[in-house]
Amino acid sequence: MRTYPRNSPQAAARIVALALTSDGHVCSSEENALESMGIAGELGLAPAQFAQIVQTLCEDRSVAQVSRELTVGHLDAALLATLIDEIDDPGLRRKIMRLCMAATIADGHLADGEIALLATVFNAWGVQLRE
Numbered sequence: 001m002r003t004y005p006r007n008s009p010q011a012a013a014r015i016v017a018l019a020l021t022s023d024g025h026v027c028s029s030e031e032n033a034l035e036s037m038g039i040a041g042e043l044g045l046a047p048a049q050f051a052q053i054v055q056t057l058c059e060d061r062s063v064a065q066v067s068r069e070l071t072v073g074h075l076d077a078a079l080l081a082t083l084i085d086e087i088d089d090p091g092l093r094r095k096i097m098r099l100c101m102a103a104t105i106a107d108g109h110l111a112d113g114e115i116a117l118l119a120t121v122f123n124a125w126g127v128q129l130r131e
Helices: 009-021 026-034 039-043 049-063 077-085 090-105 112-124
Strands: none
Touching: 009 026, 009 039, 009 049, 009 077, 009 090, 009 112, 026 090, 039 049, 039 090, 077 112, 090 112
């Protein structure tokens, strides 16, 4: 998996990309939700850079020859923890959580992979979710 500097726009975007792809596919409603929120500007990316980071994430997973089960929302726990730990700025974490939630609920369905990823990220960052 490629590395990005701590708290960088790219590291932040990768967490959102993980949420976007955690159910095994990206639907247009999820992409539209992030675009309407101005994800590139929110994270300090160039306009087309988020799509590039999503593509890079998918390539990294493919090159690593991750099994189909792992591609659908689950990475090795140690690798996922490393990616999550790249973000320690509280304000950036809040942005990422807001963007992740918007992406995962945009299609009106929370898949198991989406729930698992959100729970892992939020638990790692000490966020308590209410029903």
